[in-house]
Amino acid sequence: MARKMLVDEEMNQTNQEEAHYDFDLFVIGAGSGGVRAARFSANYGAKVGICELPFHPISSEVIGGVGGTCVIRGCVPKKILVYGAAFGSELEDARNYGWELNEKLDFNWKKLLHKKTDEIIRLNGIYKRLLSNAGVKLFEGEGKIVGPNEVEVTQLDGTKLSYSAKHILIATGSRAHRPPIPGQELGITSDEALSLEDLPKHAVVLGGGYIAVEFASIWRGLGANVDLFFRKELPLRGFDDEMRAVVARNLERRGINLHPQTNLTELIKTDNGIKVTTDHGEELIADVVLFATGRLPNSKRLNLEAVGVELDNTGAVKVDEYSRTRIPSVWAVGDVTNRMNLTPVALMEGTCFAKTVFGKEPSKPDYSHVPCAVFSIPPLSVVGLSEEQAIEQANGDVLVFTSTFNPMKNTVSGRQEKTVMKLVVDAETDKVLGASMCGPDAPEIMQGIAVALKCGATKAQFDSTVGIHPSAAEEFVTMRSVSRRITCRGKPKTNL
Amino acid sequence: MATTSFTAPKLSSPTFQTLCRNFPLSLPIPKTLSSFSFHLSPFLSRFHLHHHHYHPPRFHPRRLFAVRAESENGAEPIRHYDFDLFTIGAGSGGVRASRFAANFGASVAVCELPFSTISSETTGGVGGTCVLRGCVPKKLMVYASKYSHEFDESNGFGWKYDTEPKHDWSTLMANKNAELQRLTGIYKNILNKAGVTLIEGRGKIVDPHTVDVDGKLYTARNILISVGGRPFIPDIPGREYAIDSDAALDLPSKPEKVAIVGGGYIALEFAGIFNGLTSEVHVFIRQKKVLRGFDEEIRDFVGEQMALRGIQFHTEESPQAIVKSADGSLSLKTNKGTIEGFSHIMFATGRRPNTKNLGLESVGVKINKNGAIEVDEYSRTTVPSIWAVGDVTDRINLTPVALMEGAALAKTLFQNEPTKPDYRAVPSAVFSQPPIGQVGLTEEQAIKEYGDIDVYTANFRPLKATLSGLPDRVFMKLIVCAKTNKVIGLHMCGEDSAEIAQGFAVAVKAGLTKADFDATVGIHPTSAEEFVTMRSPTRKIRQSSESQGNMGHEAETAAGV
DSSP states (O other): OHHHHHHHHHHHHTTSOGGGSSEEEEEEOOSHHHHHHHHHHHHTTOOEEEEEOOBOSSOBTTBBOTTHIIIIISHHHHHHHHHHHHHHHHHHHHGGGTEEOOSSOEEOHHHHHHHHHHHHHHHHHHHHHHHHHTTOEEEESEEEEEETTEEEEEOTTSOEEEEEEEEEEEOOOEEEOOOOOTTGGGSBOHHHHTTOSSOOSEEEEEOOSHHHHHHHHHHHHTTOEEEEEOSSSSSSTTSOHHHHHHHHHHHHHTTOEEETTOOEEEEEEETTEEEEEETTSOEEEESEEEEOSOEEESOGGGOHHHHTOOBOTTSOBOOOTTSBOSSTTEEEOGGGGOSSOOHHHHHHHHHHHHHHHHSSOOOOOOOTTOOEEEOOSSOEEEEEOOHHHHHHHOSSOEEEEEEEEOOHHHHHHOOOOOEEEEEEEETTTOBEEEEEEESTTHHHHHHHHHHHHHTTOBHHHHHHSOOOSSOSGGGGGOOOSOSEEEOTTSOEEEOO | OTTGGGTOOOOOOHHHHHHHHHSOTTSOOOSSHHHHHHHHHHHHHHHHHHTTTOOOOOSOHHHHHHHHHHHHHTSOSSOOOSEEEEEEOOSHHHHHHHHHHHHTTOOEEEEEOOBOSSOOSSOBOTTHIIIIISHHHHHHHHHHHHHHHHHHHHHHTTEEOSSOOEEOHHHHHHHHHHHHHHHHHHHHHHHHHTTOEEEESOEEEEETTEEEETTEEEEEEEEEEOOOEEEOOOOOTTGGGOBOHHHHTTOSSOOSEEEEEOOSHHHHHHHHHHHHTTOEEEEEOSSSSSSTTSOHHHHHHHHHHHHHTTOEEETTOOEEEEEEOTTSOEEEEETTEEEEEESEEEEOOOEEEOOTTSSHHHHTOOBOTTSOBOOOTTSBOSSTTEEEOGGGGOSSOOHHHHHHHHHHHHHHHHSSOOOOOOOTTOOEEEOOSSOEEEEEOOHHHHHHHHSOEEEEEEEEOOHHHHHHOOOOOEEEEEEEETTTOBEEEEEEESTTHHHHHHHHHHHHHTTOBHHHHHHSOOOTTOSGGGGGOOOSOSEEEOSSSSOOOOOSHHHHHHHOO
């Protein structure tokens, strides 16, 4: 259906007067998905305009910045802080390798913060250059859709610009949201957490998702006391249960206080800090309370309803498999569609959009075997199905191979922390359905495994690959014995 | 002759038919080796009880052939042996073959020299080179030495040291050696648990079925030689003052100023180790570049990166003599001059198979000109009952390859499954600083083999370096066959290369295409994601026209943020 519409349109194209529109494409939002779609469309020869809110590390209805969440308030600054925090334990580990360090190591939060901000400003500049090099016209201001082929940009000084475009792409992303509890204004979201003036002494984190876990790891790594509250029994809902337990154990061992099945009910400002009350009646005093309780699509101020673009009940823009909304000339990619909220997925959606609309090659993003990583310390990375998903989807038996081992570095450092790896295999076809790992370098290791899984690699193909010795990754190709076999009814048959 | 007999097992032998009745070959065969052994061993041990002095030629057609030949000779109808397999050398290959053979039901003995961190004609140790004098201690030293770089990096992330971190050599050596002791113990345990008899002493082959260990004779149906290799120092004046990698891994104190002769992976790894542990390091290489045999761009890149970290390279300089001066310091005389003041001079000039004094010549096991044992594709020597795996055969001298050879041999001999080790797309790593990971062909090999190839490269500053301010970079390279679109080579130099290459090795081994790489979504932000986001080739090489030039990949690389 979607494909047919496209073809029809392309056929009509020749009959239309091209000069009728100011732009072939106007993109609202210059984050990962928007910049990718704009650049690639321009490379296909389209005339492209893009608008983005002014730059600032903390986003709002009227603040954003070229580069978007990933570059300014997500992946990049987060990873920088994780690097900074990981040194804490790294340096401890150095002692048994013969290094003599001061008892108490000095860490300067302001320096890290300053350098992080410098880096994201640099990247913001690179993204702007990328756009101009591709011939994309950048407007600073807030974009709104006025009609199916009409956008309006409100500039900083309040003046409004109006442009017509053959296609409009919504790529406005999402923003962190706060739970509606009394005193919620005392808490912060991940935006502020990436730009705190001072390193917290005692941080409370609410949430069990990857953002919560990452910030808990960052602050703990830099020496803060951290209490992590989440609704479920384990953090990281949706990930493999066994790996969730591994992450929880690692966080705990590294000194984070876990509060499963606990919610926050109220925040009160006191002289000593923020008094946090839980639904179990506990009270804590913290200097920082982080809400990592999810993100909501930035779809409110775009005037979407007026032009007939449909939203779902979470506020996400509804799109078909080609990222097209209900209005044929309006499209949407990235977090604002709330499909799979990852930078590389937004890039894939943006690329497919450009191919579909301007490359004469209708392309659907492929959401199978999308790998991802949680940059907790140590990190978790997965691709494909979790054991639970595999059991649910399998026709026959599922074989689970696990390897739990002490990484070689720990044998001398003395750190008590096991790396865990797991392969989930379809017993009948021998296909590897899922891979996961929690331990140092997991995200780097998983990328290549993801290529293999994407192409339906079998366990036999893993086994036939020679290991790289000594590495952690070689465990993935040397898992000889089945840890357990699970019938399609989901009951363990043997446990060797 | 040896190989053809694998193809068609003849079932005419009465002993084999009896065996087949006693041992139902229709047993369900589980998918993995160890579960197989789990099911099989109890059965086989019962089997042994009933046939006390009779060791049947189990499953394997080649052995069937051997037995039949012996019977036809009439001299030795059914011979009793002390063991089904006697392994000389308990390193990676020997332990793997012995364990797996025992798991398949064979009676196995292995002999090994007494433990010492320095190997010689009379010292070795269970675990072998990898565990005691190679991969493991080397990697531990790499971990230790990498910290000085991490201290520098951490400065850029806000960490500060009131006093410059100092390294205490003896703490490292003590902790490293404690770990090696633990590992050699673990290896002994592994053998013990598998039911392998461990004999300490020097094994020597007396005849095709007899091994002499320090005067005691043991007979075996099959003998496996897995005695590995040892560092080699060329015969130049003053060579007695030089150390090899064995000694370099166990020095009593930090070398203040060290010369490393050699440009191979061992030389580079030690250069990184000593440099990180704050020695002054000079590397002397015969050629213009380090790492002969590696991809040319990788060779250039790793040399540059190591030089940036303070290692001094002396290219096209061959050692001629070592002179010890009155103050005890060493001078290295080369074809270009003499450099003085070294506390240590290390030779990393290759390794030689340990084939001397094994009795090989007397039983007719053929050795090539490098001293390596000649074997066929199944690791069989020129004597049908004698086999060899690992470095002593000088095929691909890597632990995981020795493991593969050992496992294949055990299958061939004791599981009725003639198995050739598969040397295609064997990945490997160099734990230099920065490290290298690679699998498949170099660009030069690829051109030779395929002619038309597309080369994709990325050369970027990793996120960590933008903050640390250090000049660290990462280089990545994919080589794609233009005709089939298959990825035939993958190379990387930069942090985590060894870990990153493993997963891609699965993909390359499985014969995946560039399109398959492109279809894979990246993991953000990582270095590894660059391998799945290389969109335009840096150059296309066609047999007709040499190269089609740079495709503007520079701009591309900048976008990979």
